[in-house]
Every structure is written in C-alpha cells, then in structure tokens.
Amino acid sequence: MMRTTRGRLVRPTVAVLGAVVVAVAGPVTPAAAAIPHVPPPAPPGAPPPAVVAGLVRPGPSTGAAPVTPVADAWVDSMDPATNHGTGSLKVDGLPVAVAYLRFDAQGVDPDPSALLRFHVETSSSTGVEVRAVGDEPWQETTLTYHDAPPLGAVVGSSGPVSAGTWVSVDVSALVTGDGPVTVALTTGNDTGVRITSREGTAKPELLVPAPPNPSPYLVTRIGAATYQAVSQVTGHSYRGSLKTVVESAVSQLDGRGGGTVAFGPGTFELGGEFFKLVQIDDITFAGSGMDVTLIRNHSTASADTEPFNTKGAVRMTVRDLTVSAGGAPRSTSDALDFDDGVDVLVERVRVAAARGRGIVFDGKNQGWSSTGNTVRDCVVTGTTSDGIELLASSRNTVTGCAISHVGGHGIQVNRSSENADQPNKTSDRNVVTGNVVDQAGQDGINVDGGTANQIMNNRVTNSADDAVGRDGIRITTPAGVACAENVVAGNVATDDQAVRTQRFGLHIATSRCAATVVGPGNDFTGNLLGAIRDAGTDTVYH
Template identity: 75%
Template sequence: MTRTTRGRLVRPAAALGLGAVAAYAVLAVAPTTATTAHAATSDHLTARAAGAGGPATRAALNPVADAWADSMNPTRNQGAGSYLKVDGVPVVVAYLRFDVRGADADSTGVLRFHVETGSSTGVEVRDVGDEPWGETTLTYHNAPPVGPVVGSSGPVEAGTWVSVDVSELVTGNGPVTFALTTGNDTGVRITSREGTEKPELIVPAPPSPSPYLVTKIGSSTYQAVSETTGHTYTGRLKTVVESAVTELDGRGGGTIRFGAGTFDLGTDYFKIVEVADVEFVGAGMDLTVIRNSSSASADTEPFNTKGAVRMTIRDLTVSAGGPTRSTSDALDFDDGVDVLVERVRVNAARGRGIVFDGKNQGWSSTGNTVRDCVVTGVASDGIELLAASRTTVTGCRISHVGGHGIQVNRSSSGADQPNKTSDRNVLTGNRIDQAGQDGVSVDGGEANQIMNNHITNSSDDTSGRDGIRITTPSGIPCQDNIVAGNIATDDQSARTQRYGLHIVASGCRATVVGPGNDFAGNLSGAIRDVGTGTLYQ
C-alpha cells in the first residue's frame, strides 16, 4: 500500500474543520476467531468469521489505553467509563492507543469499533503524533494535537461495528494513537476498552470478503455471507445488505449477490450513500425480486442512493408498492456517475421507475447507462434524466406508465442549480407503449439524440401529449437535438397520441429531424414544428 506523509498537527477544535478526505469505512470486518460474535441491539445483527483462511499471523489487538476529551469540561478526565464519546458541537474527541510493536513495517491494519448510537455523517479517524498522554490524566487542556483524516465511517446505525482502513499509520515502530472525531452536532457513543465490545486493531487487514451472497433464512430474517471468508451478517434485509455494502466499499468495491426468490424489505429501503464500485446482482429478471411497500410521506425507494460511482444493478426485478408519491421512485440515483442498470425490471413504483438526478448543488449525474430494462405499471415517468447528461438509455421496454415513457428534463427554476439542463444524452432502440403523457419528452437541453425508438399510443392518461415532444421555457437552452429513425404512431381504435413529433417552443433551435422517421397514424398529424431553424434531412 502506498503510504502518505502525515500532515501538520493541529489542536482538536481546529482539526474538525478539515473534513473527511478519504472514505475507507466498512461495517463489521470479520473477527479473527470463529467464536467471536457481535450483536446489534436494534435488529439482532450478528457478525461471525469462519475461523479458517486468514493468515496465522493476523492479530486483533485491543487498546492499551482509551479516553475522551470534552471542550465543555476541559479539566475533567474521561478515561474509566464503558464508552467513549465524540461530538462536533461542543467539540469532543476520543483517543485510542494500541501497541503494535513487532508488526511488519509494511503491514496493513483495520481499526474496528462498536457504535452505540447512530450518526447521519459518522465518525472520522485521525492521525495523532507522538506526544504522550495517559488514560487517567487526559483532559481537553492537555490532549495531544490531532492531524488529518485517514478514514471515515460514513453514516452509521446504532449497535453496529465500524471498520476503517488505517494501514498508512501501522508501521510496527511502537504504540500508535488514533483520534476519533465528527463534524456532526449530534454526539456518538462508542464502546470503550472497559466495555463488552472492545475496539480492535486488526493487523494485517483481513482479505476482501467479496462477493456476499444474500439469502432468506426466516420469515423476516436474512443473511449476507462472504463467499471468500465466511463472514456473515444476520438480521433485517436492510441491515445485512447495507452492512455488506459499506464493508465492500471500504475495501475497494465488490459484489452483493441475490439468489432466486423474493427479498422483502417491508416498509424499509436501502439507503446507500457515497459508495463506489459496488454491484448488486440477481439471478435474473424473472427470478429475483427486491420488494418494498410503504405509505410514508417520504421517499421510500428500494434503491435510494446518493453519490454512487460506478455502481451496477442487474438481473433482478424491483417492486416499490404504495400510494402515489411523485418523488418516491424504484431506483433513485442522486449525484450518480458511471452507474449501470442492466436487465432490471421495475413493475411498481410510487413515482418514477428509474431516475438519475443531478439538480442539487454540487451534484453531477453523468455517464450513466440503462440498457435492456423493462419498466411497467409505475405511477409517473418510466425513466427520467433530471439535470443528467451523457447518459444512454437503450433497448428498454416501457409500457403503461402514468407519466412520460422517458423524460429528459431540466431542473426547476427553484432548484439549487436552477434550470440545469440535461445534455448529450442518447435514447436509442427503446420500445414505449401507452405512456400516460409523452412517449419521449425533452424539456430543454442540447445535443440529445432520440434515435431508432418505437413509440405507440402515448397520452392515454393526459390528453394532448405526443409521441416525441421537445420544448423549453423562454431563455432556457434547447438546441441541436437530433430525432432520427423513430416510429411514433397510434394504432388504437380511439387514438390518443396527438403528433408523432411536436417541437413546441421557438426557443428550441436547430433541431435535426433526420431520415428514417415514421410519424404516420397519429391523432392530429405527423409533425407540428414551432421551433426555430429546424433542419430536415
């Protein structure tokens, strides 16, 4: 592993302003003996190791000292209790010292600790210099300075184990101290060395547990078992999958496999934040079903993600039941980049089937792909690209949806990034039937390609809509979009699809209407063009 030079040391209060810079967080990395087990009080989560397979030299070291320093009680020592505490406001920092003398100088290490309370942002692990401190004498006034973040847990649930890769600090030269901090104004309690679930430093770090196989073992109990190490999570479907995902993310990515059958989240949903290179793989669209149903007045997407990078979801069905709610979708990718959704069926959604969303400040949804998917029976759009660019939707079958079949959409004027357009997307080879509104809708945007799609019988829920519709409000860019090789017709006895192609606004400039389009058989005509400078080829 490449090591980095330790940064300038600062006092604890100032250190909290640095922010987390390298997320290597994982939940419940496998203990080193088969007899070690940990249970989460909230949902009976357990973690076990197979016992065999790890190097004989691997050691799980407990701290030789731990304590916490509180800025509100700057002269008080907190070194004898059964828990440690970290907080952002007021500043509270926990310190843990391990004796790693004898470890290989090029070794790797994982710091594990048990969180007793949850946090929406989690815990940061920071470097600490060689300044001495004592477990029974540490206070905020005499606490050693803390340095840069070496790893971060990300969001954590109460009663779970967190592991952070700290390999760059494990040198084998003697004792090593870690500081635990958070920028959150809600404190986190962590079991101390005096408690039952003692912190551990595992040296060298355990091997990657990918892939995890998820199976149902009871009426509402599931397991995620590592096929390489035997490490196991047991509990609610949400908990075991999120735990396995977080662990894989911290180890550089990996695979979550679902066998054949129905995997029922109940009213839960997967909340997946800032994850890279993790794939969810089923046994096939017709064999594996991920299901939930909720009437909550909140987003309840089975796959509720933010900041996913190079995530893959394939070969399964997603069913998201419950009363209609416009923003509660089946697969939601906020700030998703280079995501692949392949051979996925969505057969129910309170809102949209699949959405890529780049509208909020700092979000960039780009480079994603949806292919060979099936979306049917959802309340709103089949697929929406919302302020999302350079995304390809190809080979999908979309039918009987309440909104648009596929919508390429700008953000609203009140969004964090107002009127951010979706540009350079490619929609090709899709079949769309009985969309409630337009078969394909483009609202603003530049250089989007709508090519070789087969669209029939749109506008069956909302009157006056079209096979392909291109529009924009005044002042919002809409130019150089391409429409070629499409069929957009209505073969119903009572037609509902108004035009095959409708360029609605004069602000849509230089639209290219290429060869191979067939817009015959629509209610009001083949093409209505109010655009500016449309190029017919």
C-alpha cells in the same frame, strides 16, 4: 492505501511520524468479484462461531493477531474542559465530538495491508470517518477538547452503519511498525454515534496484515423476516432484517475498497424500510436474474422510501433483479434513486412498481454532478410518475429498455426547477437510444431544457393515455433555459390504438429550442393530429 472522500470536510496534509490518527467519513469501493460457491458447513463437532452484537465471527482465518487499544477517550465541544476516558466512545458532528484511540503497534510488521475494526452501538446514515493526526502525546485520563491533537486528512470511511455491527476501514497507509498508532473517529452527521471502547467486550482492533476482502456477501432469507449476509471469503455473517444485513455488508465492503452484495433466488422483503446508501464507491448489488430475485417494499409514509435510496454513489452497479416499491403515490419516492450518482450502472433490472419514478439520476442540488451513468436492458412498468428520469444530469446513456404503462413520461431528460439549489440546471449530451416506450401517461420521450441530447432509434407508441395533449417525442424549454442542437433520428413514434391519444410523433414545442436536428430514418405517421409539429427555431432536417 490512502483514500480521499468527497464532501465538505477539510483534509490538510499531515506528516505522521511514529504516531497515526484515524477518523471515519464517506465510503469507497472497487469493482466486484464473481460469486464463488457457498462454503460447506463446519464438520460435526466443530465449535460454533462466536456471536458479537449481530456479527457471526468465525475463528481467525488469516493468522493476524488483533491489536487492541492501550488508551481511548472522546472529547466534546460542548463540554471542552471535561475528560471522557471511560465508557463508550461518542462521535458527533454537531456539537462536535471526536473519539481518540491509541494502539501499541511497535514492532508490528508493516505489511502493505492494515485494517481498523470497531463496533458501533448506534446507527448512522453517513457513518464515521478515519483521519490522520499529528504526533502529539495525550493521556486517556486527562484528554479534553481544549488539548486534543488536531485532526488531519481523511484516510477512510465506513459509510452508513447499523447498530450492533462491526465496521472495517483500510488504514494501511498509517501503519509503519515504528511506533504507536493513534486513531481519531469523526463524523459530519449531527446525529451522534456510539462506539464500543476498550472497556467493552467488543473492543476495537487493528489487524496487520488485513484479512482478505470479504466480497462477495451472499444474502439469503432464513426466516419469516430474518435474513443473513455471509461473506463467501471469510465466513463472517450478519443476521437480522434485510435492511440491517445489507447495509452492514455494504459498510464492510466499502471500507475495504468495494465488492459485491449478491442476492439468491426469491423474494426479499424490506417492509416499510429501504436501503440508505450514502457515499459508497464500487459496490455491486447482483441478483440471480430479473425473473428470479425480487426486492420489495411498501410504504404510505409521507417521506421518500426508495428501496435503493442513494446519495453520492460512484461506480455502483445494480443488476439482474426486480424492484417493487409499492404504496401511496408520492412524486419523489422512487424505486431506484441516485442523487449525485457518478458512473453508476443499472442493467437487467425490472421495476414492477414505484410510488414515484422508476429510475432517476438527480444532479440538481449544490455540489451534485450526476454524470456518466448508464441504464440498459431494463424493464419499467407500473410507476406513478416517469419510467426513467435524467434530472439535471448529463452525459448519461439509456439504452435497450422497455417502458410501459407508466403514469408520467416514459423517459424524461429534464432540467431542475427554478427553485432548485442549482436552478434550471440542464441535462446535456445524454444518449437515449434503442428503447421501446408504450402507453406512457404523458410524453413517450420528453426533453425539457438541454443541449445536444441524442434521441435515436427508439420506438414510441400510444403515449398520453393518462394526460391529454401529449406526444410521442416532445422537446421544449422555459424562457431563459438553453435548448439547442438536440438530435432526433431513426425513431418510430406512432399510435396504433383504436382511439388514438398520441398527438404528434415529434413536437418541438417552442421557438426557444434552436437548431434541433431531425435526422433521417424517423417514422412519425399514424398519430392523432399529425407527424411533426415544429415551433422551433432553425430546425435542421435531413
């Protein structure tokens, strides 16, 4: 399957005749399967699986004999006349380093599936790309940057990789059985990656046909600080820290088109670490239940330490677990952070603590969209800042959530700042419905800039218990930022505390917000100063 990758790399069309070149970049993943039972242990006397750099590799399960390279080398833009034909391969984005590998695939039956596997010796937060390359001859002992074959289209990518693990990338489109298959590995990251060459013990492999997708991986705790992720299909297993085994499993699944990382019952400790998930598609993280599976970290670092720290996730799902992100308050360090997330689903997730926000979708930077995401049936408490924030993020849905005792707004639909990469980018056409917000530190629901957002059928009580002068539902915008046709209908916003803190049930705070629709079914009685304060322009009441 030919894959394209979002990002800044050029992907020219290349005719591949007899030779194939592969390079590695961003990730992609299809929907997750249900979790089968864990396979029984091996019978007595069975040989133990081989262990290679952290990967437990059972004997062959598909009948596919791996093809190893007949030549490999890497080239360096900083040393363009030098040949690097021995030792580990190097891949780097700046200065540019590209690794080339050739496999003798003559006569291989071109099954619809083919898999490239290679062993990474160092970690990378973005991983490597697999690119097609034209059919040009090169020799292991003479290849240099000056005469290296040009790179073509990205056909697959690894996603983030951990040191000492194997990476799999689908290269089915490149294997024809007519001749050699040449592989070029690249990265856009300016932190280089070392990859084991054919001179090493963990040689790169080409598998035709590809073994089955390893989804799902089941993650369990096997020691005080040791975890394992075991494929319920192939038996492949990663062992090490929670961060290492999860990121390794994700890398394998992403290279195969997606799948599920499942967590059993219990507490899963990240310590001060976090999952770094970049450009992944169709990956599901599934716990055993909101009250059964806890993923936890704790940090006082002056850096973002979100347990789920994502960028560019597409169709990612997190469900049926609790996330606790403890530590010193930091406004941008959240429990679940989706930068440039598209069609992400978060359901039946509890956030028990966060240094910053509980759940945030962020579309403020250049090239980011953050659209079509859904948060439903979640519980958020104990966050230093907002419970849920849609930041420069449009066409999302937040529904059926219970948010209480948060330091910021319960739910915020928010523009980017005037200093952002996309300044004052608004959040538009979001639906916030059927949520319960109690004792938000600031507004229960806050809309700051945006058009046609729907705030419907929510219950908001006892807001502004940390910051005075806040409201149940507040709609506002600064000068020059659109705020029009937002809808507020069917909500209850009241204060039933002995000492009330929530000023108004609904506050349209500026004349710059035009044509707000205040629909039927709202109940704004019982607030500190009154039901509605309307400073808007041309507000429509039904």
